Amino acid sequence: MKSYDQIFLANRAWAQTIKNVDEDYFKNLSLGQAPKYFWIGCADSRMAETVITRSQLGQFFVHRNVANLVHEEDASLMAALSFAVNTLGVKHIVVAGHTNCGGIKAALEGTDDKYLDNWIGEIRETLNDNIEEIDGIKGNENKANRLAELSVIKQVDRLASMEILKDAWGRGQRLFVHGWIFDIATGELNSIKEIHPDDMIK
Numbered sequence: 001m002k003s004y005d006q007i008f009l010a011n012r013a014w015a016q017t018i019k020n021v022d023e024d025y026f027k028n029l030s031l032g033q034a035p036k037y038f039w040i041g042c043a044d045s046r047m048a049e050t051v052i053t054r055s056q057l058g059q060f061f062v063h064r065n066v067a068n069l070v071h072e073e074d075a076s077l078m079a080a081l082s083f084a085v086n087t088l089g090v091k092h093i094v095v096a097g098h099t100n101c102g103g104i105k106a107a108l109e110g111t112d113d114k115y116l117d118n119w120i121g122e123i124r125e126t127l128n129d130n131i132e133e134i135d136g137i138k139g140n141e142n143k144a145n146r147l148a149e150l151s152v153i154k155q156v157d158r159l160a161s162m163e164i165l166k167d168a169w170g171r172g173q174r175l176f177v178h179g180w181i182f183d184i185a186t187g188e189l190n191s192i193k194e195i196h197p198d199d200m201i202k
Helices: 005-021 025-029 075-088 102-109 114-119 121-129 131-135 140-160 163-170
Strands: 037-042 060-065 092-098 176-183 188-195
Touching (some): 037 075, 060 075, 075 092, 075 163, 102 121, 102 140, 114 121
Parallel strands (some): 037 092
8 A cells, every 4th residue: 555545534424424424525616615714824733724713615715825924016916906805795704823833933043945935025024123122032932933923914004005905895705814823832812913804994
């Protein structure tokens, strides 16, 4: 047996378990999606949104990248954002960061990976903008975790300034934007920022 064959065996067992409870589950799922959440999360293998929120398939529309960054130059993200807001009509956009993030640590400590170094340039900007606060924190892990929070807040604010969201609010779409942090050491997900549509709809 190949090492990855276990994945297919596990999949078949999982699918059968679901069908034993609801034989029409996958048939209904195949008819389309209507997620309420657009999740912009980190690509970290420990950040599986359906697992950490105990959610079902179809509840999240998802985009993930290193350190959960929001760039208008990121065509993949912008296409997903537009589809989520304008086609799916999601009610919530979540930027989800986490503790012990490799991208955040690379911004703090440096990296020899030129691709990663280019991608995390913005995190270094966030670090420089908040250098006094970060320098005042004891311990590298605590510094990194605070920088992860500050970066999430920055991404939330950037989303709120984008035309896609402004247009949605302009037509009265009740769209919330959230900043969440997943604490890997405790398994707990916490809110650190929220933008309410009542504050944005004119």
